[in-house]
Amino acid sequence: xxxxxxxxxxxxxxxxxxxxxxxxxxxxxxxxxxxxxxxxxxxxxxxxxxxxxxxxxxxxxxxxxxxxxxxxxxxxxxxxxxxxxxxxxxxxxxxxxxxxxxxxxxxxxxxxxxxxxxxxxxxxxxxxxxxxxxxxxxxxxxxxxxxxxxxxxxxxxxxxxxxxxxxxxxxxxxxxxxxxxxxxxxxxxxxxxxxxxxxxxxxxxxxxxxxxxxxxxxxxxxxxxxxxxxxxxxxxxxxxxxxxxxxxxxxxxxxxxxxxxx
Numbered sequence: 197x198x199x200x201x202x203x204x205x206x207x208x209x210x211x212x213x214x215x216x217x218x219x220x221x222x223x224x225x226x227x228x229x230x231x232x233x234x235x236x237x238x239x240x241x242x243x244x245x246x247x248x249x250x251x252x253x254x255x256x257x258x259x260x261x262x263x264x265x266x267x268x269x270x271x272x273x274x275x276x277x278x279x280x281x282x283x284x285x286x287x288x289x290x291x292x293x294x295x296x297x298x299x300x301x302x303x304x305x306x307x308x309x310x311x312x313x314x315x316x317x318x319x320x321x322x323x324x325x326x327x328x329x330x331x332x333x334x335x336x337x338x339x340x341x342x343x344x345x346x347x348x349x350x351x352x353x354x355x356x357x358x359x360x361x362x363x364x365x366x367x368x369x370x371x372x373x374x375x376x377x378x379x380x381x382x383x384x385x386x387x388x389x390x391x392x393x394x395x396x397x398x399x400x401x402x403x404x405x406x407x408x409x410x411x412x413x414x415x416x417x418x419x420x421x422x423x424x425x426x427x428x429x430x431x432x433x434x435x436x437x438x439x440x441x442x443x444x445x446x447x448x449x450x451x452x453x454x455x456x457x458x
Contacts, residue, residue: 198246200453203394203420229424243429253308257286268300280304304333309348316353329363339374351383371396381411392420
């Protein structure tokens with residue numbers, strides 16, 4: 197079984213510095229890494245991570261093909277990396293693009309409604325979700341500092357999508373909702389979704405953490421670091437210490453991605 201970091205970002209060398217600056221500006225977090233494939237690979241080797249899933253999201257229709265070209269390159273030329281593609285509802289040839297991704301061996305799509313400026317539950321997205329069923333895992337960025345009803349993504353919208361598309365395999369990033377953690381229990385208890393552990397523990401107290409643990413069974417957790425924002429080893433150590441996990445229990449979370457990405 198492979199120890200997997202399900203949520204990372206690594207950028208083409210030409211745009212890595214710019215991407216890091218944008219992340220710092222938006223999230224007010226000094227990134228732990230430089231965003232390059234080489235640095236991520238070094239951290240993986242140091243910390244016995246066998247595989248990293250690399251994500252990028254097209255924030256405009258024009259970015260769809262370049263982002264997917266990078267994903268296809270990683271998927272087919274960089275051992276130890278799994279790449280997710282991306283799609284934007286404004287891209288007119290999205291059906292052809294999904295076919296291109298599938299033919300290249302891409303098994304997932306990253307959607308970032310907040311950066312893309314698209315409501316997660318907009319019916320314009322439904323044909324894409326329908327087309328993804330049985331073909332692609334959908335990794336959604338979920339949550340922001342705005343109230344859920346005023347935000348492009350939120351845990352309630354994740355639940356709505358799963359109700360509309362029960363066959364869709366969904367990963368709700370950031371434990372179901374970045375800065376929406378207080379709503380996760382109400383929205384996602386009993387909902388058939390996966391969550392990743394990324395960009396969560398540094399931001400929440402023990403009471404909310406207890407609620408998350410009750411709401412989402414550990415069998416549905418996937419380890420994610422959100423590199424380059426956070427260092428994978430620090431994320432692992434924090435997960436282990438905050439939840440008082442044994443080494444075996446931590447390994448179970450690290451290897452659970454094999455269930456949906458064998």
